[in-house]
Amino acid sequence: MCAACALSLGKPVLCVGSLSIDLLQFCRQVPQPNATEHCKKARWQRGGHAANVCRVLHLLGVQTELLAMLSRSSALQSMLRELHRSNIETSHCPRTELEPAYKTVSIGPRAGQRSVVECDRNFPYVQAEHFQQLDLSQYGWVHFEARSLRETLKMMRSIWEYNNGREERIRISLRVAADFAEHKDLFSMCDYVIVSHEMGVAQGWHSLDHACQELRRTIALPYSLHVRRPCFIISWGAVGAGCIDRAGNYALLPAERVNFVVDSYGVGHCFTAALIYAKYMRQMELKSALEFAIRIGAAKLMAIGYKHLAKLYTYPPDPRSDADTELIEPSDEEDAELRICSAIFNRPIDYTRHDRKSRPMANIAGATGEKRFSRTVEIFSRQVRSIIKSYREKSRQLSTKFIAVVDLAAHANKKRT
Incomplete structure (x- = not known):
C-alpha cells in the first residue's frame, strides 16, 4: 500500500x-504464591x-x-x-x-x-x-x-x-x-x-x-x-x-x-x-x-x-483537501499503485450487505447479526493484491516486448550498415 x-x-x-x-x-x-513457574x-x-x-x-x-x-x-x-x-x-x-x-x-x-x-x-x-x-x-x-x-x-x-x-x-x-x-x-x-x-x-x-x-x-x-x-x-x-x-x-x-x-x-x-x-x-x-x-x-x-x-484497510472515505498539507508527488513507478489504492481504499464500508459466496472471516467481519460487512478483510486484501499483481505482470510483459523490439531494430540496422 x-x-x-x-x-x-x-x-x-x-x-x-x-x-x-x-x-x-x-x-x-498463572503463577501461584510460593510457586516456581516456567x-x-x-x-x-x-x-x-x-x-x-x-x-x-x-x-x-x-x-x-x-x-x-x-x-x-x-x-x-x-x-x-x-x-x-x-x-x-x-x-x-x-x-x-x-x-x-x-x-x-x-x-x-x-x-x-x-x-x-x-x-x-x-x-x-x-x-x-x-x-x-x-x-x-x-x-x-x-x-x-x-x-x-x-x-x-x-x-x-x-x-x-x-x-x-x-x-x-x-x-x-x-x-x-x-x-x-x-x-x-x-x-x-x-x-x-x-x-x-x-x-x-x-x-x-x-x-x-x-x-x-x-x-x-x-x-x-x-x-x-x-x-x-x-x-x-x-x-x-x-x-x-x-x-x-x-x-x-x-x-x-x-x-x-x-x-x-x-x-x-x-x-x-x-x-x-x-x-x-x-x-x-x-x-x-x-x-x-x-x-x-x-x-x-x-x-x-x-x-x-x-x-x-x-x-x-479502514481508512477514511471522502478525502478532503487541506491547504496546510504538503502533498508528495509519487514517482512514475508508484503512480499506478497510487491510483489503484485511492480507488479502493477510499470507498466507504458497507455494513448492510454480505457476500455469501466469499469465504467469511466471522472473527473480524461478524458473520452473525443483521448488520454485516459487505466484504471481509481477507477478500478485500486479496482483491488489492491481485490488481497490483496483474498490473505489475502486464508492465513486465510490455517491458519485455519493448526490449525485444529494440533489439530487433538494432539488429536490422546493423545488417543494413
Missing part, C-alpha cells in the same frame, strides 16, 4: 496519559494506555500525538525510536531523569487469565502547565486517562475555554479504569466516557445491562432537563459492550465470536482507539461506532501485538 493512502485527513488526535515498559510472560498457568515465552513491549491508543490509531490511519512524561533512561530509548518511526509526535512531552514505570504481566492459556504487577514508584504524571503550552487549534480530539484528577481537570478546562464560541470544537474522551467515584466530576466535561469491564466489576455491577442502568444514574439530573451530558460506553469482555447516548437511550451489543484467542492483552486499548476512529474519522453513529470497536477488539484477539490491525 502506498504511503499517500494511509494519511489521515483530519486534525491529529492528542492522547494524554502515560508511557511505560511492559514485560509479558506467557505461562502454562513461561513458554516472554517479550518486552511499550505499555501505557495513552501510548498504545496512539499506536492503534496510527495503524488505523489517524495522525496522533502523545503527551506523557518520558524518562531519559536508556531502557526506554528503543520504544521512543519506534514511536518516531511510526510518526507519532512526542516533541511536546516533558522529560525526567527518573527510571520509567514498569509492569509485569503473567498471561495464562485462557482468555482473560492473567496477573499484573505494577511498579511506577510514584513516577510523575504530565502536568497542566505542559498541556497549556500546546496550540489547541492543531487538534480535533483529545483523549485522557482517568489519572491525576486535579491536573486532568485543569487540562479539560483549557479545552473548554478554547471551545467557547467556536463552531469547530475539540471533542474530549476519558477512559476510566480505576477510581470511578473520584473522577465523576470530570464526566460532565467530556463528550465520551469509556468505562472498562474491570471498573464495572469493582463497582459491583453484575451484568452489562446493570452497568448501563447505573451509568444512566451517574448524572442525577432528569433527562427532561437539557444539560450537557456525555455519551457512556462500557465494555464487558466476552459478553459484549453497551453505550448510552445523551438522551439516555442505551443499546447492548454482543461480542464477536472468536474461535481461538491468541493474545488478549491490549484489547481495551484497541477498543478505545477504534471507537475514537469511528466517531472522529468515520463520523459514525454511536451504536455503529460501538459495533466497529467490538470488531476491532475481536481482531486484536487473533494475533500477538497490534501490527496486524494495519491490514484491516
Whole structure:
C-alpha cells in the first residue's frame, strides 16, 4: 500500500496519559504464591494506555500525538525510536531523569487469565502547565486517562475555554479504569466516557445491562432537563459492550465470536482507539461506532501485538483537501499503485450487505447479526493484491516486448550498415 493512502485527513488526535515498559510472560498457568513457574515465552513491549491508543490509531490511519512524561533512561530509548518511526509526535512531552514505570504481566492459556504487577514508584504524571503550552487549534480530539484528577481537570478546562464560541470544537474522551467515584466530576466535561469491564466489576455491577442502568444514574439530573451530558460506553469482555447516548437511550451489543484467542492483552486499548476512529474519522453513529470497536477488539484477539490491525484497510472515505498539507508527488513507478489504492481504499464500508459466496472471516467481519460487512478483510486484501499483481505482470510483459523490439531494430540496422 502506498504511503499517500494511509494519511489521515483530519486534525491529529492528542492522547494524554502515560508511557511505560511492559514485560509479558506467557505461562502454562498463572503463577501461584510460593510457586516456581516456567513461561513458554516472554517479550518486552511499550505499555501505557495513552501510548498504545496512539499506536492503534496510527495503524488505523489517524495522525496522533502523545503527551506523557518520558524518562531519559536508556531502557526506554528503543520504544521512543519506534514511536518516531511510526510518526507519532512526542516533541511536546516533558522529560525526567527518573527510571520509567514498569509492569509485569503473567498471561495464562485462557482468555482473560492473567496477573499484573505494577511498579511506577510514584513516577510523575504530565502536568497542566505542559498541556497549556500546546496550540489547541492543531487538534480535533483529545483523549485522557482517568489519572491525576486535579491536573486532568485543569487540562479539560483549557479545552473548554478554547471551545467557547467556536463552531469547530475539540471533542474530549476519558477512559476510566480505576477510581470511578473520584473522577465523576470530570464526566460532565467530556463528550465520551469509556468505562472498562474491570471498573464495572469493582463497582459491583453484575451484568452489562446493570452497568448501563447505573451509568444512566451517574448524572442525577432528569433527562427532561437539557444539560450537557456525555455519551457512556462500557465494555464487558466476552459478553459484549453497551453505550448510552445523551438522551439516555442505551443499546447492548454482543461480542464477536472468536474461535481461538491468541493474545488478549491490549484489547481495551484497541477498543478505545477504534471507537475514537469511528466517531472522529468515520463520523459514525454511536451504536455503529460501538459495533466497529467490538470488531476491532475481536481482531486484536487473533494475533500477538497490534501490527496486524494495519491490514484491516479502514481508512477514511471522502478525502478532503487541506491547504496546510504538503502533498508528495509519487514517482512514475508508484503512480499506478497510487491510483489503484485511492480507488479502493477510499470507498466507504458497507455494513448492510454480505457476500455469501466469499469465504467469511466471522472473527473480524461478524458473520452473525443483521448488520454485516459487505466484504471481509481477507477478500478485500486479496482483491488489492491481485490488481497490483496483474498490473505489475502486464508492465513486465510490455517491458519485455519493448526490449525485444529494440533489439530487433538494432539488429536490422546493423545488417543494413
